[in-house]
Structure formats: C-alpha cells, structure tokens
Amino acid sequence: MxxxxxxxxxxxxxxxxxxxxxxxxxxxxxxxxxxxxxxxxxxxxxxxxxxxxxxxxxxxxxxxxxxxxxxxxxxxxxxxxxxxxxxxxxxxxxxxxxxxxxxxxxxxxxxxxxxxxxxxxxxxxxxxxxxxxxxDGNVKRLAARFLALELAADDRALxxxxxxxxxxxxxxxxxxxxxxxxxxxxxxTVCTPRAADCEHCPLVGACASTGGDPLARPLPTRRPRWREVRLEHRLARRDGRVLLVQCRESGWTPGLWEPPRLAVGEDRSGLIPLGTVRHVISRHRIEATAFLDPGWDGSGGVDPERVPLSGLGRKLLGLLDRA
Ligand code: SF4
Known part of the structure; x- marks a missing residue:
C-alpha cells in the first residue's frame, strides 16, 4: 500500500x-x-x-x-x-x-x-x-510493529x-x-505497549505485524536500576509560616522549596517524629521521615502559599497539616 x-x-x-x-x-x-x-x-x-x-x-x-x-x-x-x-x-x-x-x-x-x-x-x-x-515513543512503537523491526525501544536505529x-x-x-x-x-489508544487492537486499526492489512505477535515489538530495553534514598526533614510552623529552604541548583528540584533536611548526626533531641512519606523522582525512590520542631522561634519562616513547593515538600507539609 x-x-x-x-x-x-x-x-x-x-x-x-x-x-x-x-x-x-x-x-x-x-x-x-x-x-x-x-x-x-x-x-x-x-x-x-x-x-x-x-x-x-x-x-x-x-x-x-x-x-x-x-x-x-x-x-x-x-x-x-x-x-x-x-x-x-x-x-x-x-x-x-x-x-x-x-x-x-x-x-x-x-x-x-x-x-x-x-x-x-x-x-x-x-x-x-x-x-x-x-x-515520540508511540510513533516508534508503531514503526517497529508496522515494519516488523527487531529493534529495542531505546535503540537510535529505531x-x-x-x-x-x-x-x-x-x-x-x-x-x-x-x-x-x-x-x-x-x-x-489502539497500538499501545500492552495491547494491539488490530481489528480497529486503520493500518491493518498493510502492517507487517497483523496476524502475528505485535506485542513482541519493539524489543525490551534494559531497565535502569532504581536508587533507594532515605532522608529526614525538620518541620515547623508558627503563625501560618513554615520552615522552608530553597533547593540547591544541583539537586532534583532546583529553585523549589521544601522543609530542610536533617544532616547525619545532627541533634534530634526535642524533635517529635511525625511520620514518613514516599516520593519518586528521577529514578530515585525516596523515603522521607518528618520530625516536628516545636521549639522553632519562627525565624526565616515562609508563607507556603507564596513559593513553589517541590513534590516532596508538599507531601511533607501534608504531614504537618494532619499533625
Ligand atoms: S495493525 Fe495492529 S500491530 Fe499493526 S499498527 Fe495496527 S494495531 Fe498495531
């Protein structure tokens, strides 16, 4: 055709x-x-x-x-x-x-x-x-199936x-x-990663995978491994303001705001454990534990409505709201 x-x-x-x-x-x-x-x-x-x-x-x-x-x-x-x-x-x-x-x-x-x-x-x-x-990924998958290409999804040749x-x-x-x-x-919608509805596809008949095993293409890629990360954060609130810091330029969410991290070995006396949240970003699985600091004097407090929060920051502040 x-x-x-x-x-x-x-x-x-x-x-x-x-x-x-x-x-x-x-x-x-x-x-x-x-x-x-x-x-x-x-x-x-x-x-x-x-x-x-x-x-x-x-x-x-x-x-x-x-x-x-x-x-x-x-x-x-x-x-x-x-x-x-x-x-x-x-x-x-x-x-x-x-x-x-x-x-x-x-x-x-x-x-x-x-x-x-x-x-x-x-x-x-x-x-x-x-x-x-x-x-995009959809077009690459279609091409792999339509032309019956034995190439992996991340192969530049595909x-x-x-x-x-x-x-x-x-x-x-x-x-x-x-x-x-x-x-x-x-x-x-029709020729998706997990299903190929050839019956309702406008390419049926002309496609080299019709009647075969379309789901076998493109060939699987090797998955990058996840990295597990454990973090601890200090949370505090006073008069509608909360303790927040801006994330470093070199971090996952440069320029966004979240509660500060507790350093390894930093004194935790007086802090109250609030709970743990999970967050996934850039191939990292983060488990972040929050500690409430009831003695915070309010210095450096920020109105959380006025700054862009990171996804992790929002989840942590959710713990503070529920506390
Ligand atoms: S005919 Fe089937 S395998 Fe070929 S593009 Fe359409 S849905 Fe995909």
Whole structure:
C-alpha cells in the first residue's frame, strides 16, 4: 500500500476517533508549544488541569515573559521536571525581547531554549503545517510493529527508521499536523505497549505485524536500576509560616522549596517524629521521615502559599497539616 493511501486512512481515522483535548481547541503556536512541553514525560490526563490553569494565568507569550520565575514554577509545580518550566520561561523572554513574534518554522523553534527535535517538529507541523515527522515513543512503537523491526525501544536505529517511515507518510498528507497527531494518537489508544487492537486499526492489512505477535515489538530495553534514598526533614510552623529552604541548583528540584533536611548526626533531641512519606523522582525512590520542631522561634519562616513547593515538600507539609 502506498504512502498516500496510508496517510488518507490515518487522517480519516483521526477525524473520527481523536480525543477532545483542550490543546486541540483554538490551535495557535503558543498553545501548541505549552501543551507539547507539558506532555513530555507526563500523561495526557495529568496534564489537562495544569494546562488549563496555565493558560488562564499566562494566556500568551507576553504574559509568560513578564511573570516572575517563582510564579511560573508555582504554576508548574506537580508536573515534575522543572527544567522544562524554566526553559519555557527563558524562551518566552527571548521571544519578547526580539519583538514578540513566535518562530514560524521548525528551524526557528529549534533555536529557542528547551525546544528540541521533537517539540520543534510538533509545533511546526501542528501550528504551521510544515511537513516534518514527529517521533515520540508511540510513533516508534508503531514503526517497529508496522515494519516488523527487531529493534529495542531505546535503540537510535529505531528512531531513525521511525523518522523515515513517518516522514514518507507526512509528505503524502494534505494536513501534516493531523497526520503526526494521528500516528501519536493511534499509538496512545489502539497500538499501545500492552495491547494491539488490530481489528480497529486503520493500518491493518498493510502492517507487517497483523496476524502475528505485535506485542513482541519493539524489543525490551534494559531497565535502569532504581536508587533507594532515605532522608529526614525538620518541620515547623508558627503563625501560618513554615520552615522552608530553597533547593540547591544541583539537586532534583532546583529553585523549589521544601522543609530542610536533617544532616547525619545532627541533634534530634526535642524533635517529635511525625511520620514518613514516599516520593519518586528521577529514578530515585525516596523515603522521607518528618520530625516536628516545636521549639522553632519562627525565624526565616515562609508563607507556603507564596513559593513553589517541590513534590516532596508538599507531601511533607501534608504531614504537618494532619499533625
Ligand atoms: S495493525 Fe495492529 S500491530 Fe499493526 S499498527 Fe495496527 S494495531 Fe498495531
């Protein structure tokens, strides 16, 4: 089956089956940009409320550029990978300093901080109709199954093959942005990691895995090992303010706030154990034990509503609320 026929099938399927997502309404480059950055490493359902809140507060690039970084991080808090928010903010400032107009091509987007291969292709094709392929995990899985490739999901060769395959489909499509979204949507809803609903797939018949064992591809990757981390934190509250410190630049959540850690060997007398929380970040499994410091004099106290908290910080303060 030729690329034009496959593209037409995919577009017809996408027109019928696409999910109604907030970033698919009122498409403009800024909205596509924000959604694509939020969706990296985060599930669609988790992104939805953050996206809507963000758009209400920062409706365009100018509003984002003039905001303080702390506020930007506060609106991001909960999505993780805070570097993405900082890069978005830096890129917005750069765009506004250069006149306020967002780039119109993939190459132009690629020059902005935090905008890589994937994001630039997604924005250029969805917002400007540029015929460039977008390759995410979904598209790689589809390519591995459609072409029956014996490659692992993290193999760079699979990325190249997927790019080539999607590239042929995208140039044959009248709407490149929709074609890219159709591939990603198909991978997210029909040809998923744990199921392949070939009966309802527009590629059935042309796909080399039809009737075979689609779930065997792509080949499994070697999983990186988790690291277990144990931490202890000092929690204190006085007159609505709490004891918080800003996380180091070199840490997991640079610039965010959380209760200070207790150092190994630090005196714990007078402190009351409050409980333990678990938190997962960047391949680390954290078990953090909280100690209440009832003798805190309030010095250096912070209003927790006014600073961006880390995910771990929020969980720890939850213990304080329940105490
Ligand atoms: S036909 Fe089956 S294996 Fe092939 S892409 Fe569609 S769902 Fe996946």
């Amino acid at each position: 030729d690329s034009a026929t496959l593209s037409a099938r995919l577009l017809a399927w996408y027109a019928r089956r696409r999910r109604d997502l907030p970033w698919r309404r009122d498409v403009n480059p800024y909205r596509v940009w924000i959604s694509e950055v939020m969706l990296q490493q985060t599930r669609v359902e988790a992104v939805r409320p953050f996206y809507e809140r963000w758009l209400a507060r920062f409706p365009d690039v100018a509003a984002l550029a003039v905001a303080e970084e702390e506020e930007v991080l506060r609106y991001w808090a909960g999505l993780g990978y805070y570097r993405r928010a900082r890069m978005l903010h830096a890129a917005a400032r750069r765009v506004v300093a250069a006149g306020g107009e967002l780039p119109r091509s993939r190459a132009g987007w690629r020059e902005l901080p935090g905008v890589g291969e994937y994001t630039s292709a997604a924005i250029a094709s969805i917002a400007f109709g540029e015929a460039v392929p977008v390759v 990325h190249r093959k997927a790019e080539e395959w999607a590239g042929q489909l995208v140039v044959a499509a009248p709407a490149p942005g929709d074609l890219n979204q159709a591939l990603m949507e198909l991978g997210a």
